[in-house]
Amino acid sequence: MAVDRFAYDNRIVRDFGIATIVFGVVGMLVGLAAALQLLLPELNLSQPYSTFSRIRPVHTNAVIFAFVGNAIFMSVYYSLQRLCKARMYSDLLGRIHFWGWQLIIVAAAVSLPMGFTTGKEYAELEWPLDVAIAIVWIVFGINMFGTIIKRRERHMYVSIWFYIATWVTVMVLHVVNSFELPVSLLKSYPLYAGVQDALVQWWYGHNAVAFFLTTPYLGMMYYFLPKAANRPVFSYRLSIVHFWALVFIYIWAGPHHLLYSALPDWAQSLGTAFSIMLLAPSWGGMLNGLLTLRGAWDKLRESVVLKFMVVAVTAYGMATFEGPTLAVKSVNALSHFTDWTIAHVHVGALGWNGFLTFGILYWLIPRLYGVKLYSKTLAELHFWLAFLGIIVYVLPLYFAGITQGLMWKEFTPEGFLSYPVFLETVLQIVPMYVIRTVGGGMFFVGVIIMVYNLIRTMRSNRLTTEEQAEAPALAVSYEARGHDRMIHRIMERKPLLFTLLATVAILFGGVVEIIPTFVVRSNVPTISSVKPLTPLELQGRDIYLREGCYTCHSQLVRPFRSETERYGEYSKAGEYVYDHPFQWGSKRTGPDLHRVGGKYPDAWHYRHMEDPTSMSPGSIMPRFTWLLTDRLDNSILSDKISGLRRLGVPYPEGFENHAASVLDIQAGEITQRLSDAQIEVAREWEIIALIAYLQRLGTDIKATGDK
């Protein structure tokens, strides 16, 4: 049989590796800055661009899409070539993919602090970047599938299935969740509203975890762990079973982010049930990884690469046990909106994604440069520092989450809230935030040590840009015989069939959960008194989105007595029908705001934004002083009104033509009330709009006394 000679492209692998390292440092540094601002809010330097609520999305986007994203591409480009015994389909597409992705990241890092955000978690980037992401993802897909099609190894190893499932699902998630109507070059409103937006958002959000943070990393584990251990995976059969179970079940779990919310009960229950079922395939993957080292655990003593990988797989197991636990409604009733969720996220992000990335970098970079790692001692130091850093990070947040959750729920014997002032529960856990910051700092220092180690490694030799290889060409005609005619073996030879079946598997859950929520009217009962926001309130809402208020404040009162006593009537699905996007939030660093309308006078809100500690002594909320001096931009107000009308918000035809005058009248009323409180402020300032919005929150149902 003819033997083909070709070369693997290592340059693109190295480039993605460098990008992984650079953006890992950037993303984690921003995370550290955000953590410090929770202790010292004045670290925002009174600047909007560096305020917690604007930089937190920079941190999440950087660590997920820049650090993890580049690590995925680095690993896929390396492993796919070798598993297919073929060079990547197109060097040019690889370059476009690389530079396209980095440009998107830079654009995100600039646009998010400037306030250009959709206000939806992990999907904050505005519509031009959504389009760019889709294009770059398609380029990546062409290159990946093109390589698979021209492969010289007939059967697709399990890692390739995970890569295929990742590509297909991320494409679907991104496109569906990004359906939005642009009203200007850098502003859009999502197609969905309220409950439906929440369901689509968390169908996307949870499956971004599943198919961006989990499945590609499982694919990476299935390649790099056997390579590092020089042993085959424990059970290939188990990998087949857990792959199909995982990709089918994961999609259904999204509603576990919306328990006790206004989402219909049946959808919540599905989310819980499937989240618990997800434990099995997740642990199938974890066990497969750990048991690959059965009988060879002594290798761990000497190999820092295996240390990182084993801790990564263990952290995966921890996070995937904790996730189903948190999805149980009775546990979620305590944990939701608390720091327990943050701890859970970081067990997975720092442990599973971080450590597996570090292990792969330590294994891969020396091989690309044909040298040994510069310093094993530094790598060991990195391991222990980062390992302890994770523990110091998550343990205090468990304490913080449970403490705060219990404080929110506690009643006196007389039946009153024991801690009626929300700030009391925050101040109780600030010491935990200090310890958490130390843990994050330790993890970050470990990363810096790694950077130094890898730079010294790379500088000690030249990159092997073209790695020579040879393999027999694949026979053009192939006749399956015997066991090769079994169904799964057929699928493993036919990538397009495999892709189609994987697509069906991942679409099923989304279709079953999302369509009824949209179609069955009884899922979102209408409330006649709920009306669209006025123009001034709409502008205020857009400021709320821009400033990222949802990162600290929720707008969802759950049906618990502890919440209705603290905030007011629990939130109804019908109250959110015009909310494009929904702003339920997922964390309460500050109190819920859904019933804040009318609770405080306008002057209170003015003073609170100027200096939160003046109204709430000890508050860790930063000052938003620029709202008191920045002029409200009404240049696209009419476009916003007409755009929202197209999305179903019942503004009267032609309303946009006199929206500005309606806005001006309402602004005048607010400035008059402020003036009565000895606060002189022009009606053109942004604070007026934000006050109007905050005073509207939750008041629609009070209009008719609906309960």
Next chain:
Amino acid sequence: MIGEALRAVDGLVQYPVAGLLLFVVIFALVLIRVIRMDDAYVRRLSRLPLDGVDAIEIEPGAEDDRS
């Protein structure tokens, strides 16, 4: 049109139950097929990452001794 058609379906929210049952059936079939897979084929597939020799050899599994 699609919305109207779906609204006409009685008990639409029961379909997730059907989906769950379908999954259980398919999962059982996958399980049976996997159990019956040929051992030699499974061994070969599991060794795919280890096939061949890395062109860049720096002692498999070793980091360095430059402590």
